[in-house]
Amino acid sequence: MTYVAPVKEIAFVLNQVVGLADIAELEGFEEATADLVEAILDESAKFTGEILAPLNSVGDQQGSQWKEGKVTTPDGWQEAYRQFIENGWGSLSFPPEFGGQGLPMCVSAAVQEMWHSANMSFGLCPLLTQGAVDAIDHHASDELKQRYLPKMVEGIWSGTMNLTEPQAGSDLAAVRTRAEPAGDHYLITGQKIYITYGEHDLTENIIHMVLARLPDAPAGVKGISLFIVPKFLVNEDGSPGERNDVHCVSIEHKLGIHASPTCVMSYGDNGGAIGYLVGKEHHGLAYMFTMMNQARHAVGVEGYGIAERAYQKAVGYARDRKQGNTLLGKDEDDQSIINHPDVRRILMSMRSTIEAMRGLGLACAAAFDVARRHPDSNVRERMQRRGELLTPLVKGWSTEMGVELCSLGVQVHGGMGYIEETGAAQMLRDARITTIYEGTTAIQANDLIGRKTARDGGRGMAELIADMRSTLAEIATLDDSHVKAILPRMESAIDAAESANTWLLSQNDATLPAAISVEFLMMHGRLAGGWMMARAALAAARLKQSAEADQAFLDARIILARYYAERTLPLVESSSTIILNSAGITIALDSAQL
């Protein structure tokens, strides 16, 4: 079975949970009405299901191939990419002045989920272009914008992020790539690794965003500048001209995402690659964070996108496969393994967690949309804080859970899941990178406890919890026992999380918090996911009042929210216990004893 995008579920979250209608009221987003967004989701579902999804296993089996500096993508990819850009999917949220459609980030995130469910290796190419476009749009000169953005927005050129070097992974202060001033440009020399789509045959030019140091740069992160280094230099008329001195010297052999070329890039083997400074000297890292926040959110979307594909595969297999006498089957024709209660547990866990993650991913995107366009500066600031607070949760929690759910997807298949032919294993292998790139889970957790919680004295957290409590107050007024059963679970979870927040904010030294940071992130991810499920259940309970409403669909939202409350929210309490008690013992053993 292939992939059928959950359009109805996605539209429900957009319309009923994160408030698309309010976003469509904001200046610049007037186009994003419910009917238009549904038409976009429908067409995207068609495209991703019919064009991208069938290429997923081809991509896995063939992989991208490197030969003498050139990278060839798998069969069918060039044609699929041509259609992808021709149909305008790459330019969804890009600024209209450069040819984009200017749609809200929450709509773009909804569409991108489908790319990654259908074919994550493919989706990475436009994902990286998006990050590069954002960095250029926010920080580069008008001249550079005019030269690069229109073709990148159209997708005729792709973009990359060149940060990592062998000695500079999570620690970018160690970047060594050099940039020498040479008139109106710079000459770049050095080596970058792990460059996703650093070289490929899908576009006529590739625009590398490269972190490098100027000769007079101060040491550490304050001495890094950001450069645009095109694969082909751009002629006066905008066409690609002379080949620049940047080359892909090899690609990595990886656990997953075989079709996405992970490149070793060499700059300046023949004197120096021509690069153009973005913004001001030595500000590169701050600019790169523009790309990274966007990219981190996008990787979180990958996390639940790929879990959705694994879920669809698992549920399809569970309906087909007959094994043993089931406890839930109605008659002898109804003995598929989906009728074993434990298989139901796995499928319910997958489904409810995916819906919680999707809710959080779209709520985070919607917060950024409001932060960008709301007329009231207080609301803008508050929602910016909200979006930034939720970003590490979307990235860290959704990818960790994505891996876990893809593993559960394999489990549903039993022995067949371990056989590559079935395709369930590919999801697990592909998902595994998502907790690593764009900042590992630990990096997200540091961001959460440091920049997003401790730095503002817990203000953003307090606002978030206040909003959760007001959802609970609304639920308390309902006359629906299933939905109300969520209340005690959410209340205990919030109390437990607040204890952990208080402990964290009382710490003066970073060492103990760092030992529990990932637990802290997972705890808040689960809690925020529970809040999204509660909001979905609240909306469903209200919509159910109408006789024309799709009762079965709404009941399912409520049951899934209830399941999540009973099975996942108690883990928030155990996380809190772990946070309050385990930091010291985590680092008690001397490193030599490990």
Place this chain on the structure above:
Amino acid sequence: MKIIVGVKRVLDYNVKARVKADKSGIELANVKMSMNPFDEIAVEEALRIKEAGNADEVIAVSIGPVQSQETIRTALAMGADRGILIETNELLEPLAIAKLLKHLVDREQPGLVLLGKQAIDDDANQTGQMLSALSGMSQATFASRVEFDGDQLKVTREVDSGLESIKVTMPAIITTDLRLNEPRYAKLPNIMKAKKKPLEIIPVADTGVDVSSGLSVVEVNEPPRRAAGIIVKNVAELVDKLRNEAKVI
């Protein structure tokens, strides 16, 4: 020259049809509805004819409930210029649909009417032929290829014995078969533009057309479940069963 292209809103081809509990019809509440796939082919052909310079305007027409606007918008997103919905909440039969289309043909005077050869819900395969009889326009059904030749069209038809080539004089009605073309995906900018294209809604009563039905549906039932297969011992037994049990030879 104008082209009218018919687009019907039907149960999505991916959805498993279920009979309503009271057996009065198929359950259509809260299920995914889409454009009839044969009509997508008709829209695609109309757009290709326009893009080749052989037509000036493509008008997408639907007859059905207010939600059929979505189906028309899909055609507009693919590239049709404007839409007309004749709004009715009744399930109309092919003859009534043909009469309503005739009403629009009289008003718009198209050179071509492109229709799917049938809709995947009722599989009636009648509307195009009836419209031809009512309007006096030429008809070319089950088209798998359409070529322009002066004021005539050369149409390749898929018939039981193979392919048949005919020439028809315009104005003409073409009903489309599966292999005529592969419909395009709507481009994102065009989906957004489709919202702003004109879409006229005409209540069925305003057309003055008699849409009363001569048929009534007694009951709708699921097809009987297929019985389990058996393995026969030899050819003789197979022939015997085909002759005496299945009674097919």
